[in-house]
Amino acid sequence: MSASTKGLEKKEHILECAKKLFAQKGYDGVSTRLLANESGTNLAMISYYFGSKEDMYKEILNKNLIHLRTDIEELKNPKLNPCEKLNLIVDLYVERFFTNTNMVQIVFKEISSNKREGLSRFVSAKMMDNFSLIESIIEDGFKKKLFKKTDIPLFIMTIFGTMMIYINGNYASFEMVGAKDTKEYLNTEHKERMKTYMRSLIKNQLSK
Protein backbone atom coordinates (compact mmCIF):
# COMPACT_ATOMS: atom_id res chain seq x y z
CA MET A 1 0.00 0.00 0.00
CA SER A 2 1.34 3.41 -0.96
CA ALA A 3 1.97 6.15 1.57
CA SER A 4 -0.63 8.40 0.04
CA THR A 5 -3.22 5.63 0.13
CA LYS A 6 -2.44 4.95 3.74
CA GLY A 7 -2.61 8.67 4.41
CA LEU A 8 -6.03 8.88 2.78
CA GLU A 9 -7.26 5.95 4.83
CA LYS A 10 -6.15 7.65 8.04
CA LYS A 11 -7.74 10.87 6.89
CA GLU A 12 -10.99 9.05 6.22
CA HIS A 13 -10.78 7.40 9.61
CA ILE A 14 -10.42 10.75 11.34
CA LEU A 15 -13.35 12.15 9.33
CA GLU A 16 -15.48 9.17 10.29
CA CYS A 17 -14.70 9.59 14.00
CA ALA A 18 -15.27 13.33 13.79
CA LYS A 19 -18.63 12.82 12.11
CA LYS A 20 -19.77 10.56 14.92
CA LEU A 21 -18.54 12.92 17.63
CA PHE A 22 -20.01 16.04 16.03
CA ALA A 23 -23.32 14.22 15.70
CA GLN A 24 -23.30 13.37 19.39
CA LYS A 25 -21.86 16.48 21.00
CA GLY A 26 -22.02 19.26 18.41
CA TYR A 27 -19.19 21.25 16.89
CA ASP A 28 -18.27 23.15 20.05
CA GLY A 29 -18.65 20.06 22.20
CA VAL A 30 -15.83 18.23 20.43
CA SER A 31 -12.28 19.35 21.15
CA THR A 32 -9.40 18.52 18.85
CA ARG A 33 -7.82 16.58 21.70
CA LEU A 34 -10.92 14.45 22.22
CA LEU A 35 -11.04 13.74 18.51
CA ALA A 36 -7.34 12.83 18.52
CA ASN A 37 -7.87 10.38 21.38
CA GLU A 38 -11.03 8.82 19.96
CA SER A 39 -9.49 8.35 16.55
CA GLY A 40 -6.16 7.16 17.93
CA THR A 41 -4.15 9.78 16.11
CA ASN A 42 -1.88 12.61 17.10
CA LEU A 43 -3.39 15.99 17.80
CA ALA A 44 -1.30 17.65 15.08
CA MET A 45 -2.69 15.41 12.35
CA ILE A 46 -5.93 17.38 12.29
CA SER A 47 -4.17 20.56 11.22
CA TYR A 48 -1.86 18.53 9.00
CA TYR A 49 -4.70 16.98 7.02
CA PHE A 50 -7.44 19.57 7.20
CA GLY A 51 -5.81 22.89 8.07
CA SER A 52 -8.16 23.55 10.95
CA LYS A 53 -11.02 22.09 12.95
CA GLU A 54 -13.51 24.25 11.10
CA ASP A 55 -12.17 23.24 7.70
CA MET A 56 -12.51 19.61 8.72
CA TYR A 57 -16.09 20.24 9.78
CA LYS A 58 -16.84 21.87 6.45
CA GLU A 59 -15.27 18.95 4.62
CA ILE A 60 -17.59 16.57 6.45
CA LEU A 61 -20.60 18.63 5.45
CA ASN A 62 -19.49 18.95 1.84
CA LYS A 63 -18.69 15.27 1.49
CA ASN A 64 -21.87 13.99 3.05
CA LEU A 65 -24.60 16.43 2.14
CA ILE A 66 -24.81 14.81 -1.27
CA HIS A 67 -25.89 11.55 0.37
CA LEU A 68 -29.04 13.15 1.63
CA ARG A 69 -29.87 14.48 -1.82
CA THR A 70 -32.53 12.71 -3.82
CA ASP A 71 -31.93 12.44 -7.47
CA ILE A 72 -33.32 9.28 -8.93
CA GLU A 73 -34.06 8.56 -12.55
CA GLU A 74 -37.19 6.64 -11.71
CA LEU A 75 -38.91 9.86 -10.66
CA LYS A 76 -38.87 11.00 -14.28
CA ASN A 77 -40.88 7.96 -15.32
CA PRO A 78 -44.17 9.43 -16.57
CA LYS A 79 -46.01 6.21 -15.79
CA LEU A 80 -45.75 6.90 -12.08
CA ASN A 81 -48.49 9.03 -10.60
CA PRO A 82 -47.62 11.72 -8.00
CA CYS A 83 -48.63 9.52 -5.09
CA GLU A 84 -46.37 6.70 -6.23
CA LYS A 85 -43.56 9.16 -6.78
CA LEU A 86 -44.02 10.56 -3.33
CA ASN A 87 -43.97 7.12 -1.76
CA LEU A 88 -40.82 6.34 -3.72
CA ILE A 89 -39.06 9.48 -2.62
CA VAL A 90 -40.05 9.14 1.01
CA ASP A 91 -38.93 5.51 1.03
CA LEU A 92 -35.58 6.73 -0.17
CA TYR A 93 -35.35 9.39 2.50
CA VAL A 94 -36.20 6.91 5.24
CA GLU A 95 -33.52 4.63 3.86
CA ARG A 96 -30.94 7.41 3.83
CA PHE A 97 -31.89 8.85 7.18
CA PHE A 98 -31.58 5.41 8.79
CA THR A 99 -28.17 4.73 7.25
CA ASN A 100 -26.71 8.22 7.69
CA THR A 101 -27.92 9.01 11.18
CA ASN A 102 -24.76 10.89 12.12
CA MET A 103 -25.08 13.17 9.15
CA VAL A 104 -28.77 13.80 9.78
CA GLN A 105 -27.91 14.86 13.32
CA ILE A 106 -25.11 17.16 12.19
CA VAL A 107 -27.26 18.74 9.50
CA PHE A 108 -30.05 19.42 11.91
CA LYS A 109 -27.71 20.81 14.55
CA GLU A 110 -26.28 23.12 11.91
CA ILE A 111 -29.64 24.25 10.59
CA SER A 112 -30.95 24.97 14.07
CA SER A 113 -27.82 26.88 15.05
CA ASN A 114 -27.08 30.59 14.77
CA LYS A 115 -23.34 30.28 15.29
CA ARG A 116 -21.85 29.97 11.83
CA GLU A 117 -24.32 32.05 9.87
CA GLY A 118 -22.84 31.41 6.42
CA LEU A 119 -22.62 27.67 6.94
CA SER A 120 -26.13 27.41 8.35
CA ARG A 121 -27.49 29.18 5.29
CA PHE A 122 -25.49 26.87 3.03
CA VAL A 123 -26.82 23.73 4.69
CA SER A 124 -30.32 25.16 4.77
CA ALA A 125 -30.12 25.83 1.05
CA LYS A 126 -29.12 22.22 0.42
CA MET A 127 -32.13 21.04 2.37
CA MET A 128 -34.38 23.40 0.44
CA ASP A 129 -33.28 21.66 -2.74
CA ASN A 130 -34.74 18.49 -1.36
CA PHE A 131 -37.92 20.23 -0.34
CA SER A 132 -38.52 21.77 -3.74
CA LEU A 133 -38.52 18.39 -5.43
CA ILE A 134 -41.24 17.15 -3.10
CA GLU A 135 -43.12 20.40 -3.52
CA SER A 136 -43.23 20.06 -7.29
CA ILE A 137 -44.54 16.52 -7.05
CA ILE A 138 -47.34 17.52 -4.70
CA GLU A 139 -48.26 20.46 -6.90
CA ASP A 140 -48.37 18.12 -9.87
CA GLY A 141 -50.80 15.97 -7.90
CA PHE A 142 -53.01 18.99 -7.39
CA LYS A 143 -53.08 19.83 -11.06
CA LYS A 144 -54.01 16.28 -11.94
CA LYS A 145 -56.79 16.46 -9.34
CA LEU A 146 -55.40 13.46 -7.53
CA PHE A 147 -54.59 15.28 -4.29
CA LYS A 148 -56.80 17.24 -2.00
CA LYS A 149 -55.64 20.63 -0.89
CA THR A 150 -53.19 20.96 1.96
CA ASP A 151 -50.58 23.38 3.25
CA ILE A 152 -47.62 22.12 1.24
CA PRO A 153 -44.75 23.81 3.11
CA LEU A 154 -46.08 22.62 6.43
CA PHE A 155 -46.69 19.14 5.09
CA ILE A 156 -43.09 18.97 3.92
CA MET A 157 -42.06 20.01 7.42
CA THR A 158 -44.23 17.17 8.70
CA ILE A 159 -42.44 14.66 6.51
CA PHE A 160 -38.97 15.79 7.48
CA GLY A 161 -39.94 16.68 11.03
CA THR A 162 -41.17 13.16 11.70
CA MET A 163 -37.97 11.61 10.43
CA MET A 164 -35.77 14.26 12.05
CA ILE A 165 -37.25 13.75 15.49
CA TYR A 166 -36.98 10.00 15.06
CA ILE A 167 -33.27 10.21 14.28
CA ASN A 168 -32.43 13.08 16.65
CA GLY A 169 -34.64 12.26 19.59
CA ASN A 170 -32.31 9.80 21.33
CA TYR A 171 -33.81 8.37 24.53
CA ALA A 172 -37.12 10.12 24.09
CA SER A 173 -37.62 8.71 20.60
CA PHE A 174 -36.43 5.19 21.00
CA GLU A 175 -38.27 4.66 24.23
CA MET A 176 -41.44 5.82 22.49
CA VAL A 177 -41.34 3.16 19.82
CA GLY A 178 -40.42 0.52 22.38
CA ALA A 179 -36.84 -0.09 21.30
CA LYS A 180 -34.38 -1.01 24.02
CA ASP A 181 -31.28 0.53 22.42
CA THR A 182 -30.04 2.50 19.43
CA LYS A 183 -29.23 -0.59 17.42
CA GLU A 184 -32.73 -2.01 17.70
CA TYR A 185 -34.11 1.45 17.08
CA LEU A 186 -32.48 1.61 13.68
CA ASN A 187 -32.93 -2.00 12.56
CA THR A 188 -34.75 -3.10 9.42
CA GLU A 189 -37.98 -3.75 11.26
CA HIS A 190 -38.21 -0.20 12.54
CA LYS A 191 -37.14 1.18 9.20
CA GLU A 192 -39.97 -0.62 7.47
CA ARG A 193 -42.33 0.50 10.19
CA MET A 194 -41.34 4.10 9.43
CA LYS A 195 -41.84 3.59 5.69
CA THR A 196 -45.29 2.13 6.24
CA TYR A 197 -46.23 4.98 8.52
CA MET A 198 -44.93 7.64 6.14
CA ARG A 199 -46.98 6.15 3.32
CA SER A 200 -50.08 6.27 5.49
CA LEU A 201 -49.31 9.89 6.31
CA ILE A 202 -49.06 10.79 2.63
CA LYS A 203 -52.18 8.89 1.73
CA ASN A 204 -54.29 10.37 4.50
CA GLN A 205 -53.10 13.92 4.03
CA LEU A 206 -53.15 14.04 0.23
CA SER A 207 -55.29 11.35 -1.37
CA LYS A 208 -58.89 12.24 -2.03
Added chain:
Amino acid sequence: MSASTKGLEKKEHILECAKKLFAQKGYDGVSTRLLANESGTNLAMISYYFGSKEDMYKEILNKNLIHLRTDIEELKNPKLNPCEKLNLIVDLYVERFFTNTNMVQIVFKEISSNKREGLSRFVSAKMMDNFSLIESIIEDGFKKKLFKKTDIPLFIMTIFGTMMIYINGNYASFEMVGAKDTKEYLNTEHKERMKTYMRSLIKNQLSK
Protein backbone atom coordinates in the same frame (compact mmCIF):
# COMPACT_ATOMS: atom_id res chain seq x y z
CA MET B 1 -37.09 49.22 45.32
CA SER B 2 -35.22 46.95 47.72
CA ALA B 3 -31.75 45.62 47.00
CA SER B 4 -32.91 42.05 46.93
CA THR B 5 -35.70 42.91 44.48
CA LYS B 6 -33.25 44.70 42.24
CA GLY B 7 -30.90 41.75 42.56
CA LEU B 8 -33.66 39.37 41.49
CA GLU B 9 -34.49 41.56 38.52
CA LYS B 10 -30.90 41.51 37.39
CA LYS B 11 -30.76 37.78 37.91
CA GLU B 12 -33.86 37.37 35.80
CA HIS B 13 -32.37 39.60 33.14
CA ILE B 14 -29.23 37.45 32.96
CA LEU B 15 -31.35 34.29 32.76
CA GLU B 16 -33.40 35.80 29.95
CA CYS B 17 -30.29 36.73 27.95
CA ALA B 18 -28.74 33.33 28.62
CA LYS B 19 -31.88 31.56 27.42
CA LYS B 20 -31.79 33.46 24.16
CA LEU B 21 -28.09 32.81 23.62
CA PHE B 22 -28.27 29.11 24.51
CA ALA B 23 -31.17 28.76 22.10
CA GLN B 24 -29.15 30.34 19.30
CA LYS B 25 -25.68 28.92 19.87
CA GLY B 26 -26.03 25.98 22.22
CA TYR B 27 -24.51 25.49 25.66
CA ASP B 28 -20.91 25.16 24.49
CA GLY B 29 -21.30 27.98 22.01
CA VAL B 30 -22.00 30.55 24.70
CA SER B 31 -19.07 31.71 26.84
CA THR B 32 -19.56 33.39 30.17
CA ARG B 33 -17.85 36.47 28.76
CA LEU B 34 -20.25 36.67 25.83
CA LEU B 35 -23.18 36.34 28.19
CA ALA B 36 -21.74 39.06 30.43
CA ASN B 37 -21.40 41.41 27.47
CA GLU B 38 -24.81 40.68 25.99
CA SER B 39 -26.55 41.09 29.31
CA GLY B 40 -24.50 44.16 30.27
CA THR B 41 -23.29 42.67 33.52
CA ASN B 42 -19.96 41.82 35.00
CA LEU B 43 -18.47 38.41 34.33
CA ALA B 44 -18.33 37.57 38.01
CA MET B 45 -22.07 38.00 38.46
CA ILE B 46 -22.74 34.65 36.84
CA SER B 47 -20.85 32.77 39.52
CA TYR B 48 -22.22 35.14 42.12
CA TYR B 49 -25.84 34.43 41.28
CA PHE B 50 -25.78 30.90 39.96
CA GLY B 51 -22.59 29.27 41.21
CA SER B 52 -21.54 28.14 37.77
CA LYS B 53 -22.47 28.25 34.10
CA GLU B 54 -23.86 24.74 34.26
CA ASP B 55 -25.96 25.50 37.32
CA MET B 56 -27.38 28.50 35.51
CA TYR B 57 -28.21 26.32 32.51
CA LYS B 58 -29.97 23.83 34.75
CA GLU B 59 -31.92 26.64 36.39
CA ILE B 60 -33.15 27.75 32.98
CA LEU B 61 -34.30 24.24 32.18
CA ASN B 62 -35.99 23.74 35.53
CA LYS B 63 -37.76 27.08 35.45
CA ASN B 64 -39.05 26.80 31.91
CA LEU B 65 -39.80 23.15 31.31
CA ILE B 66 -43.06 23.59 33.17
CA HIS B 67 -44.22 26.05 30.54
CA LEU B 68 -44.17 23.38 27.88
CA ARG B 69 -46.23 21.06 30.03
CA THR B 70 -49.88 20.62 29.23
CA ASP B 71 -52.20 20.30 32.14
CA ILE B 72 -55.57 21.84 31.52
CA GLU B 73 -58.75 21.17 33.38
CA GLU B 74 -60.83 21.31 30.25
CA LEU B 75 -59.34 18.02 29.09
CA LYS B 76 -61.15 16.22 31.90
CA ASN B 77 -64.50 17.44 30.59
CA PRO B 78 -66.30 14.25 29.54
CA LYS B 79 -68.42 16.12 27.04
CA LEU B 80 -65.42 16.56 24.77
CA ASN B 81 -64.71 13.75 22.38
CA PRO B 82 -61.13 12.60 21.75
CA CYS B 83 -60.84 14.56 18.53
CA GLU B 84 -61.89 17.79 20.20
CA LYS B 85 -59.51 17.10 23.06
CA LEU B 86 -56.69 16.50 20.63
CA ASN B 87 -57.40 19.73 18.79
CA LEU B 88 -57.48 21.55 22.09
CA ILE B 89 -54.20 20.16 23.24
CA VAL B 90 -52.45 20.76 19.94
CA ASP B 91 -53.73 24.33 19.84
CA LEU B 92 -52.18 24.80 23.23
CA TYR B 93 -48.86 23.37 22.13
CA VAL B 94 -48.75 25.59 19.06
CA GLU B 95 -49.47 28.55 21.32
CA ARG B 96 -46.70 27.59 23.72
CA PHE B 97 -44.18 26.70 21.05
CA PHE B 98 -44.74 30.05 19.35
CA THR B 99 -44.37 32.04 22.56
CA ASN B 100 -41.48 30.04 24.05
CA THR B 101 -39.32 29.56 20.97
CA ASN B 102 -36.07 29.91 22.87
CA MET B 103 -37.05 27.19 25.29
CA VAL B 104 -38.21 24.88 22.50
CA GLN B 105 -34.84 25.29 20.85
CA ILE B 106 -32.92 24.62 24.06
CA VAL B 107 -35.02 21.57 24.87
CA PHE B 108 -34.52 20.08 21.46
CA LYS B 109 -30.79 20.79 21.51
CA GLU B 110 -30.58 19.06 24.87
CA ILE B 111 -32.63 16.06 23.78
CA SER B 112 -30.60 15.58 20.63
CA SER B 113 -27.30 15.90 22.49
CA ASN B 114 -25.15 13.20 24.03
CA LYS B 115 -23.04 15.54 26.12
CA ARG B 116 -24.75 15.79 29.47
CA GLU B 117 -26.26 12.32 29.70
CA GLY B 118 -28.14 12.82 32.94
CA LEU B 119 -29.65 16.12 31.87
CA SER B 120 -30.68 14.79 28.45
CA ARG B 121 -32.52 11.94 30.10
CA PHE B 122 -34.20 14.35 32.50
CA VAL B 123 -35.43 16.61 29.69
CA SER B 124 -36.46 13.61 27.61
CA ALA B 125 -38.51 12.30 30.51
CA LYS B 126 -40.30 15.66 30.78
CA MET B 127 -41.18 15.49 27.10
CA MET B 128 -42.41 11.93 27.49
CA ASP B 129 -44.89 13.19 30.06
CA ASN B 130 -46.40 15.36 27.36
CA PHE B 131 -46.45 12.49 24.91
CA SER B 132 -48.24 10.11 27.24
CA LEU B 133 -51.17 12.49 27.64
CA ILE B 134 -51.66 12.63 23.89
CA GLU B 135 -51.22 8.88 23.67
CA SER B 136 -53.99 8.22 26.16
CA ILE B 137 -56.38 10.49 24.28
CA ILE B 138 -55.72 8.75 20.98
CA GLU B 139 -56.15 5.35 22.57
CA ASP B 140 -59.42 6.51 24.04
CA GLY B 141 -60.49 7.47 20.52
CA PHE B 142 -59.74 3.96 19.35
CA LYS B 143 -61.79 2.37 22.08
CA LYS B 144 -64.73 4.60 21.23
CA LYS B 145 -64.32 3.60 17.59
CA LEU B 146 -63.93 7.23 16.57
CA PHE B 147 -60.39 6.91 15.28
CA LYS B 148 -58.97 4.69 12.63
CA LYS B 149 -55.83 2.75 13.40
CA THR B 150 -52.47 4.42 13.15
CA ASP B 151 -48.97 4.11 14.57
CA ILE B 152 -49.45 6.22 17.69
CA PRO B 153 -45.80 6.77 18.72
CA LEU B 154 -44.88 7.81 15.20
CA PHE B 155 -47.93 10.05 14.92
CA ILE B 156 -46.92 11.80 18.13
CA MET B 157 -43.49 12.30 16.61
CA THR B 158 -45.23 13.79 13.59
CA ILE B 159 -47.10 16.27 15.75
CA PHE B 160 -44.04 17.37 17.68
CA GLY B 161 -41.70 16.96 14.74
CA THR B 162 -43.72 19.37 12.63
CA MET B 163 -43.72 22.02 15.31
CA MET B 164 -40.09 21.37 16.27
CA ILE B 165 -38.81 21.82 12.75
CA TYR B 166 -40.93 24.92 12.36
CA ILE B 167 -39.41 26.51 15.47
CA ASN B 168 -35.87 25.14 15.04
CA GLY B 169 -35.47 25.35 11.29
CA ASN B 170 -34.40 29.01 11.08
CA TYR B 171 -33.76 30.14 7.50
CA ALA B 172 -34.87 26.86 5.97
CA SER B 173 -38.21 26.94 7.76
CA PHE B 174 -39.16 30.55 7.48
CA GLU B 175 -38.22 30.77 3.84
CA MET B 176 -40.43 27.77 3.19
CA VAL B 177 -43.55 29.37 4.52
CA GLY B 178 -42.75 32.63 2.74
CA ALA B 179 -41.92 34.73 5.77
CA LYS B 180 -39.29 37.41 5.31
CA ASP B 181 -37.95 37.39 8.87
CA THR B 182 -38.29 35.75 12.26
CA LYS B 183 -40.85 38.23 13.50
CA GLU B 184 -43.21 37.64 10.60
CA TYR B 185 -42.53 33.92 10.90
CA LEU B 186 -43.89 33.86 14.43
CA ASN B 187 -46.77 36.32 14.09
CA THR B 188 -50.41 35.54 14.80
CA GLU B 189 -51.20 34.80 11.17
CA HIS B 190 -48.60 32.07 10.96
CA LYS B 191 -49.56 30.73 14.34
CA GLU B 192 -53.15 30.33 13.21
CA ARG B 193 -51.94 28.79 9.98
CA MET B 194 -50.07 26.19 12.01
CA LYS B 195 -53.11 25.47 14.17
CA THR B 196 -55.32 25.00 11.12
CA TYR B 197 -52.77 22.71 9.55
CA MET B 198 -52.32 20.64 12.71
CA ARG B 199 -56.06 20.14 12.96
CA SER B 200 -56.14 18.91 9.38
CA LEU B 201 -53.30 16.54 10.16
CA ILE B 202 -55.17 15.09 13.11
CA LYS B 203 -58.42 14.82 11.21
CA ASN B 204 -56.88 13.14 8.19
CA GLN B 205 -54.70 10.75 10.13
CA LEU B 206 -57.21 9.73 12.78
CA SER B 207 -60.85 10.44 11.82
CA LYS B 208 -62.68 7.65 10.09
Added chain:
DNA sequence: AATAAAGTTAAACAAACGTTTGATTTTGCT
Protein backbone atom coordinates in the same frame (compact mmCIF):
# COMPACT_ATOMS: atom_id res chain seq x y z
C1' DA C 1 21.75 3.08 -0.98
C1' DA C 2 20.62 7.93 -1.20
C1' DT C 3 17.40 11.61 -1.39
C1' DA C 4 13.11 13.75 -1.08
C1' DA C 5 8.49 13.58 0.39
C1' DA C 6 5.03 12.23 3.51
C1' DG C 7 3.68 11.06 7.89
C1' DT C 8 4.08 11.29 12.92
C1' DT C 9 5.34 12.99 17.32
C1' DA C 10 5.87 15.59 21.95
C1' DA C 11 6.25 20.00 23.27
C1' DA C 12 5.07 24.61 23.19
C1' DC C 13 2.25 28.63 21.70
C1' DA C 14 -1.13 32.32 22.40
C1' DA C 15 -5.87 32.89 23.10
C1' DA C 16 -10.15 31.79 25.27
C1' DC C 17 -12.30 29.34 28.77
C1' DG C 18 -14.92 29.02 33.60
C1' DT C 19 -14.10 30.57 37.98
C1' DT C 20 -12.20 33.10 42.08
C1' DT C 21 -10.26 36.86 44.47
C1' DG C 22 -10.15 41.03 47.12
C1' DA C 23 -11.12 45.66 46.91
C1' DT C 24 -14.85 48.94 46.19
C1' DT C 25 -19.49 50.73 45.78
C1' DT C 26 -24.35 50.54 46.61
C1' DT C 27 -28.08 49.42 49.40
C1' DG C 28 -31.17 48.49 53.61
C1' DC C 29 -31.74 49.03 58.29
C1' DT C 30 -31.20 51.03 62.96
Added chain:
DNA sequence: AGCAAAATCAAACGTTTGTTTAACTTTATT
Protein backbone atom coordinates in the same frame (compact mmCIF):
# COMPACT_ATOMS: atom_id res chain seq x y z
C1' DA D 1 -25.07 59.01 60.34
C1' DG D 2 -23.23 54.56 60.84
C1' DC D 3 -22.94 49.85 59.99
C1' DA D 4 -23.60 45.28 57.93
C1' DA D 5 -25.16 42.96 53.90
C1' DA D 6 -25.54 42.79 49.07
C1' DA D 7 -23.92 43.96 44.69
C1' DT D 8 -20.35 45.19 41.49
C1' DC D 9 -15.92 45.46 39.58
C1' DA D 10 -11.15 44.82 37.37
C1' DA D 11 -7.76 41.69 37.75
C1' DA D 12 -5.91 37.35 38.13
C1' DC D 13 -6.36 32.29 38.70
C1' DG D 14 -5.43 27.69 36.60
C1' DT D 15 -7.32 24.96 32.56
C1' DT D 16 -8.53 23.98 28.20
C1' DT D 17 -8.83 25.51 23.67
C1' DG D 18 -7.08 25.39 18.53
C1' DT D 19 -2.92 25.64 16.28
C1' DT D 20 2.13 25.56 15.28
C1' DT D 21 6.75 24.17 15.71
C1' DA D 22 10.76 21.50 14.94
C1' DA D 23 12.67 17.18 15.43
C1' DC D 24 11.80 12.39 14.08
C1' DT D 25 10.44 8.28 11.55
C1' DT D 26 8.46 6.04 7.70
C1' DT D 27 7.63 5.62 2.85
C1' DA D 28 8.39 6.26 -2.18
C1' DT D 29 11.42 7.21 -5.96
C1' DT D 30 15.73 7.32 -8.34
